[in-house]
Amino acid sequence: MQIADFGDVRLHFRIDGDPDGAPVVFSNSLGTDMRLWDPILPLLPKGLKLIRYDKRGHGLSSTPSGPYSMGNLVRDVERLMDMLEIKNSLFVGLSIGGMTAQGLAVKRLDLVRAMVISNTGAKIGTPAIWDERIAAVRKNGIEALADGVMERWFSKAFRATPELELWRNMLVRTPAEGYWGCSAAISGTDLYTPTSGLRLPTLGIAGSEDGSTPPDLMRETTALIPGSQFHLIRKAGHLPCVEQPEEYARVLTQFIHDTGHL
C-alpha cells in the first residue's frame, strides 16, 4: 500500500510482480477500486511490473471537491507514472479507465507504448444521461442506483451468485462525490478526434452483455486506431475481468507477447 501526494490529490497505488519487469499500468472503472484487477493478476505471466492505482474519489485515494475533468484524471496518472519513472508501459484501462488510457496516449505517448481499451468508448453515453445520474447521486446517494448498475456490470448468471454482493458493496462504498465527480468527467469527454489520430498497438475488449459500453461501441472505438485488434468476451457484462478472468488474462497475455512487451 503506498500513497502519492500531489497536493490537490493523494493517490493510493500498489506495485506487484517483478519490480524490474516490463510495466503494465491498470486503470479501473467508475465505482470500482484497484481490486477490480485481483481476479486476473495471478493469471498473468511472470516478468511484469504490475502498477495499480485508485483514481481520485475512489478506493483509498483522496476525494477532492467535484466535479472532475478527464484532464484531471489523465494528469493524475501522468504524475504518478512520472513519479515512479515509468515509461513505455502497456496501459490497461477499463471504462472511464479506458478513456484515461486514450487521453494519456494522446498527451504522453512516451508513457504508453501499447494500450488495452476495455469496455469503454471514445465517448460514453450523452451529457444528458450523465447529468441525470449526477443529480440522482447527489440527491439520493449511490445506493439508490446500485441495482441498475449491477444489471449493466454483470450478466444475469453472475448476478445470481453470492459474489455479486461484494462488487455491489464496492460500488456503494465509493464516496458519492468521487462517483459524481468522475461521472462529470465522462460527461464532458469526447475523444473521437484525438483517438483517431493515435498510432500505437491497441487491443479493444468488449463484453457480450455489457449494458454500459456495448460491443458495437467498443468495436467502433477500437476501429478508430488503424491496426488495432478487437476481442469479444462472451457471457460477460461491463466487467469481464471479473466474470471471465481466465479469458481476459489469456487475451491480455497474448497481446503482451504480440507487442513484444515481454
Ligand SMILES: O=C(O)CC1=CCC(=O)O1
Ligand atoms: O455505471 C456504469 O454504467 C458503468 C460505467 C460507465 C463508465 C464507467 O467507468 O463505468
